[in-house]
Amino acid sequence: MKRLCLVLIIAFLAGTLFASGPQDVSKQEITLTMGVFGDLESAYTAVKDSDGFKQKFPKLTLQFQSSDFGGHHDRLVTQIAAGVGANDVEALEIGYIARFVREGGFTNLSADLFKGKQVGKDLVKFGMSNATTTDGKLVALPVDIAPAVFFYRKSVSDDLGVELTGIASWDEYIEKGKQLTIDKDGDGVIDQYALTNPNDVSMIPLNGGKGGWFQNNEPLEPAKRFKGVLELCKKIREAGIDANFPGWSGEWINSFKEGIVVTMFSGAWLGGHFKNWMCPDLAGDWRVDYCPGKVFASYGGSYIGIPEQTSAEKKPMAWEVTKYLCTNPDAQLITFKTTDAFPALVTVFDDPIMSEPVEYYGGQKVRLIFQDIGKNIPVQNVSEYDAIAVDIFNNAIKAVVDDGVPVDEAYKTAKTEIKNQM
Amino acid sequence: MRLNRQKIAPYVFISPFFIVFAAFMVFPLGFSIFLSFHKWSGMGGIKTAQFAGLQHFSFLLFKDVYFWKTIGITIWLLIFGSFTQHLFAIPLAIVLNSKLIRGRDIFRTAYFLPVITSAVSVAIIFQNVFNMKYGLLNYITGIFGVAPVDWINWSWSIPIAIAIVINWRWIGWNTLIYLAGLQAIPNELYESADIDGASLITKHVNITIPMLLPIIFFAVTMSIIGGMQIFDEPFVLTQGYLWMGGANNAGFTAAFYILWSLQRAGKYGRGSAIAWLLFLLVLIMTFINRAITNYYKGDNRGIKRVTAKKDKAIDIGPQMNLH
Numbered sequence: 001m002k003r004l005c006l007v008l009i010i011a012f013l014a015g016t017l018f019a020s021g022p023q024d025v026s027k028q029e030i031t032l033t034m035g036v037f038g039d040l041e042s043a044y045t046a047v048k049d050s051d052g053f054k055q056k057f058p059k060l061t062l063q064f065q066s067s068d069f070g071g072h073h074d075r076l077v078t079q080i081a082a083g084v085g086a087n088d089v090e091a092l093e094i095g096y097i098a099r100f101v102r103e104g105g106f107t108n109l110s111a112d113l114f115k116g117k118q119v120g121k122d123l124v125k126f127g128m129s130n131a132t133t134t135d136g137k138l139v140a141l142p143v144d145i146a147p148a149v150f151f152y153r154k155s156v157s158d159d160l161g162v163e164l165t166g167i168a169s170w171d172e173y174i175e176k177g178k179q180l181t182i183d184k185d186g187d188g189v190i191d192q193y194a195l196t197n198p199n200d201v202s203m204i205p206l207n208g209g210k211g212g213w214f215q216n217n218e219p220l221e222p223a224k225r226f227k228g229v230l231e232l233c234k235k236i237r238e239a240g241i242d243a244n245f246p247g248w249s250g251e252w253i254n255s256f257k258e259g260i261v262v263t264m265f266s267g268a269w270l271g272g273h274f275k276n277w278m279c280p281d282l283a284g285d286w287r288v289d290y291c292p293g294k295v296f297a298s299y300g301g302s303y304i305g306i307p308e309q310t311s312a313e314k315k316p317m318a319w320e321v322t323k324y325l326c327t328n329p330d331a332q333l334i335t336f337k338t339t340d341a342f343p344a345l346v347t348v349f350d351d352p353i354m355s356e357p358v359e360y361y362g363g364q365k366v367r368l369i370f371q372d373i374g375k376n377i378p379v380q381n382v383s384e385y386d387a388i389a390v391d392i393f394n395n396a397i398k399a400v401v402d403d404g405v406p407v408d409e410a411y412k413t414a415k416t417e418i419k420n421q422m
Numbered sequence: 423m424r425l426n427r428q429k430i431a432p433y434v435f436i437s438p439f440f441i442v443f444a445a446f447m448v449f450p451l452g453f454s455i456f457l458s459f460h461k462w463s464g465m466g467g468i469k470t471a472q473f474a475g476l477q478h479f480s481f482l483l484f485k486d487v488y489f490w491k492t493i494g495i496t497i498w499l500l501i502f503g504s505f506t507q508h509l510f511a512i513p514l515a516i517v518l519n520s521k522l523i524r525g526r527d528i529f530r531t532a533y534f535l536p537v538i539t540s541a542v543s544v545a546i547i548f549q550n551v552f553n554m555k556y557g558l559l560n561y562i563t564g565i566f567g568v569a570p571v572d573w574i575n576w577s578w579s580i581p582i583a584i585a586i587v588i589n590w591r592w593i594g595w596n597t598l599i600y601l602a603g604l605q606a607i608p609n610e611l612y613e614s615a616d617i618d619g620a621s622l623i624t625k626h627v628n629i630t631i632p633m634l635l636p637i638i639f640f641a642v643t644m645s646i647i648g649g650m651q652i653f654d655e656p657f658v659l660t661q662g663y664l665w666m667g668g669a670n671n672a673g674f675t676a677a678f679y680i681l682w683s684l685q686r687a688g689k690y691g692r693g694s695a696i697a698w699l700l701f702l703l704v705l706i707m708t709f710i711n712r713a714i715t716n717y718y719k720g721d722n723r724g725i726k727r728v729t730a731k732k733d734k735a736i737d738i739g740p741q742m743n744l745h
Contacts, residue, residue, distance in 0.1 A: 070662055070663075074685055077464060077684075077685055077688075078685075080464065080465055081464030081465065081690065083467060083468075099463070099465065099688055100465060102463075102465075103463040103464070103465030103470070103688065104465050104467075104470070105465035243555075244554060244555070244572070244575070246549075246574075246661050247661070249549060249661075250546070250549075250550075251550075251553070251556075384463075384688070387686045387687065387688075388686065388687050390664070391663060391664055391665070391666050391682070391686055392666065394664055394665050394666070395665055395666045395667075395668075395669070395671060398575070398665055398668055398669040398670075399577075399669050399670055401669075402572065402575040402576055402577070402668070402669040403576060403577050403669040403670060405669075405670075416487065417487050417488075420485070420486065420487045420488075421488075421687060
């Protein structure tokens with residue numbers, strides 16, 4: 001009898017242990033650090049403070065190390081190279097994913113321990129594809145995507161009688177931009193522009209610059225696509241519709257608040273910046289539409305990965321947190337509501353929240369536009385040389401726009417320089 | 423046992439220096455030499471580095487489209503951003519050293535302030551100064567009828583804008599160095615020159631400058647080292663890595679290229695090779711600087727010649743040994 005009891009107790013304990021095995025990880029008392037950039041900290045803090053997260057991770061202490069976009073990625077690249085110092089979990093922007101895919105530095109999430117591909121089956125296809133190496137390793141999970149949209153000020157559009165919805169082409173946008181660019185106070189100086197800078201448009205026709213820079217290892221091909229962008233930037237500058245404010249400079253940021261610039265092309269996330277700190281006073285006036293010609297493009301997007309250097313003891317919890325942020329519908333929607341970082345989880349695309357009117361956009365159902373674009377963002381191949389191609393092509397845009405270099409010449413120079421650096 | 427402790431103790435006391443020196447100087451230097459002969463992307467651990475021999479050096483010297491371009495930009499900035507500082511700093515130091523100036527400490531502090539201001543803050547302020555539409559500089563030049571210039575976007579004006587910032591930032595530093603040098607010049611020399619009726623200009627040309635030669639050598643050497651590594655100002659003024667120094671890479675200096683190679687291109691080997699080539703260039707320039715300085719100060723040759731040419735009345739005598 002005693003022996004039977006003992007066997008039953010052991011069997012019960014073992015059963016309990018196995019049954020609760022996977023849950024135990026999330027119930028552990030542990031401290032994790034997470035590196036984030038931009039406004040991701042506010043989004044993930046909101047997730048961390050949610051009941052669902054607290055219930056799932058009752059004893060977890062999650063500390064954020066937040067910095068600006070450039071600072072975060074410079075730090076991350078340096079710490080991955082050094083092999084020490086990175087946080088247990090790291091967010092990274094889509095533009096950096098190719099480098100880690102090619103060169104390593106992040107834990108393979110498709111390994112049996114994580115089964116990342118299975119876990120990420122409902123995440124956007126292009127996001128998963130971009131984070132997977134040629135031999136099938138998954139280096140990170142997409143956490144948000146950025147449908148590229150057109151922002152405009154409704155009051156300005158109404159006052160000037162310029163219809164800004166359904167713009168069919170970039171030429172049409174430039175023509176309308178000319179009507180928006182005016183001298184409001186009649187002092188002979190233009191004080192309202194359509195756009196901040198041609199560079200802010202340049203990546204829209206290139207799917208946000210996220211992949212697609214090489215065709216059969218040949219940079220900037222097909223040529224028509226890239227020359228077209230150089231031509232577009234040139235036309236915008238020649239039309240005089242841009243204020244020539246460098247991206248994210250003080251004047252660039254203030255230009256929206258002060259009404260100096262009245263339209264903008266960017267990812268949906270820019271609306272979060274508008275709403276939260278750049279121009280909260282303009283609530284109700286901004287509107288959103290598709291980019292000219294109803295282009296479907298991505299303009300940013302983030303991933304979450306676990307550096308290889310994260311200790312084995314912390315990796316299971318790091319994975320649980322990564323999984324939660326990327327694949328939990330509540331976490332995805334909280335992130336979206338907080339910062340307008342559009343979910344990477346396809347199953348929430350049809351959530352009722354998507355068809356709700358958004359107060360900041362004057363009650364417009366902007367999320368339906370985000371959702372439509374999100375569903376149609378094309379998959380484009382990323383390469384380890386993408387960052388080189390982006391920088392050199394940007395430099396070519398500078399040459400065309402600021403120095404008046406002919407498009408063909410700038411294109412040829414950029415192509416030569418990219419090849420030289422490969 | 424005590425004897426051993428006594429033997430060991432000094433080494434224990436000086437060991438912190440050697441540990442720090444080894445960790446932060448010897449190791450990085452050795453590692454960068456190692457990297458300059460290898461291909462390494464910075465990811466996946468050092469085990470992924472592949473031996474590349476002299477490939478990086480031959481590529482940079484003979485094939486690279488950027489290396490010589492960035493060296494040219496750096497040298498241009500060295501001449502017009504760094505060397506020009508001395509043309510302002512020496513007269514400024516002389517003025518500040520004059521007993522006729524009141525509130526010298528205030529001026530010294532004021533001139534030194536830009537040095538202790540962070541490069542990023544300086545660059546942000548100057549972005550506004552150089553703004554094409556609302557900038558102070560275009561406002562001033564506009565008074566004289568000059569058309570507005572897009573200082574930090576046009577390729578011809580980017581180096582000028584950077585040079586202005588570098589000058590503004592570092593003139594105060596050099597002024598203080600020269601001021602220290604001036605205070606070491608014996609006053610008797612000036613008194614004897616006064617007795618001989620030398621003019622102010624003559625005194626400075628024939629006494630101050632020759633006596634300052636070792637200081638000038640030091641300050642110019644520091645300028646060469648700092649100027650060849652210039653990064654902060656062009657990086658911030660031209661909006662970071664993304665534009666690679668602006669139109670036609672006008673602000674893409676050698677140090678900028680090193681950092682871009684590491685951070686954006688993921689080419690640690692190439693970046694290290696650029697750093698070592700830059701080091702060699704700085705070394706050559708420093709030797710040239712020393713040769714020029716030695717030529718002028720050697721055996722009082724320079725002083726005697728200048729004295730003989732310009733003001734025969736001054737006999738500075740044997741005490742003017744500058745070695």
